[in-house]
Amino acid sequence: MEHLHQTPTETPNTQSFPGPREHTIPRNANSAAEGPTKPIALSVATSEATADRQLAGLVTSQLDLLTTARAHLTQSPEADVVVMLAGELTETVMDSLSLLAAHAENPAQCIVLVTGAMREQQLAHAIACGVVSILSCKTVSPKAIIATALTSAYGGSVLPQIATRWLVDGMRNRKDPTPDEYGRHPGGITRREADVLRLLANGRSTEEIASELHYSERTIKNIIQQMMLRLDLKNRVHAVSYALRAGAI
Numbered sequence: 001m002e003h004l005h006q007t008p009t010e011t012p013n014t015q016s017f018p019g020p021r022e023h024t025i026p027r028n029a030n031s032a033a034e035g036p037t038k039p040i041a042l043s044v045a046t047s048e049a050t051a052d053r054q055l056a057g058l059v060t061s062q063l064d065l066l067t068t069a070r071a072h073l074t075q076s077p078e079a080d081v082v083v084m085l086a087g088e089l090t091e092t093v094m095d096s097l098s099l100l101a102a103h104a105e106n107p108a109q110c111i112v113l114v115t116g117a118m119r120e121q122q123l124a125h126a127i128a129c130g131v132v133s134i135l136s137c138k139t140v141s142p143k144a145i146i147a148t149a150l151t152s153a154y155g156g157s158v159l160p161q162i163a164t165r166w167l168v169d170g171m172r173n174r175k176d177p178t179p180d181e182y183g184r185h186p187g188g189i190t191r192r193e194a195d196v197l198r199l200l201a202n203g204r205s206t207e208e209i210a211s212e213l214h215y216s217e218r219t220i221k222n223i224i225q226q227m228m229l230r231l232d233l234k235n236r237v238h239a240v241s242y243a244l245r246a247g248a249i
Contacts, residue, residue: 187246
């Protein structure tokens with residue numbers, strides 16, 4: 001089991017996810033109908049909060065009741081599904097999601113996030129890191145967590161209604177019949193930002209990026225700073241990781 005350090009933080013403009021409003025959205029109708037076809041490798045990650053660690057113990061105990069033909073525990077880099085237990089979605093937990101994505105050795109790995117209140121901006125970052133299902137830590141049972149992990153592994157997605165609406169509204173807002181000259185890439189990154197991030201990913205310095213894109217160094221710095229502020233990104237490495245996971249570069 002992987003433990004993550006957690007520090008308290010305020011979460012203004014958050015939305016709690018009530019359990020009864022959660023529903024499943026199959027990503028592949030055929031796979032959802034056919035059911036599991038191979039065992040999944042499952043990893044459980046948790047914050048240092050006592051409640052999260054206790055829930056992790058219940059989840060692993062529940063997993064022991066399953067036949068090994070359905071699921072088994074493994075380390076997170078190789079896992080098909082990582083269950084992240086975090087009662088509070090702190091900055092540390094958000095950073096941990098980025099690390100899970102960056103260190104994943106399984107290209108098909110996805111994450112089931114079990115948490116409390118969430119901001120819309122955090123949802124976008126979580127999805128970019130590989131989160132496909134979200135459950136409320138206040139109402140969910142260990143059995144439901146395992147079931148959601150299996151659903152997620154075989155092409156499904158369990159999301160609260162409010163999260164689904166945020167995604168729909170986000171897509172509607174991006175549907176612009178007359179986009180600006182920069183356009184938009186996945187993850188809400190502009191074409192100009194994607195150009196900068198692509199060069200950053202290749203190890204270019206600010207000076208080299210400015211020269212290649214024919215901008216001043218100050219303009220490049222402003223592009224990066226404004227993007228990080230808008231997307232709630234911590235630093236340049238975090239920005240590149242986010243863009244790679246979102247498919248923007």
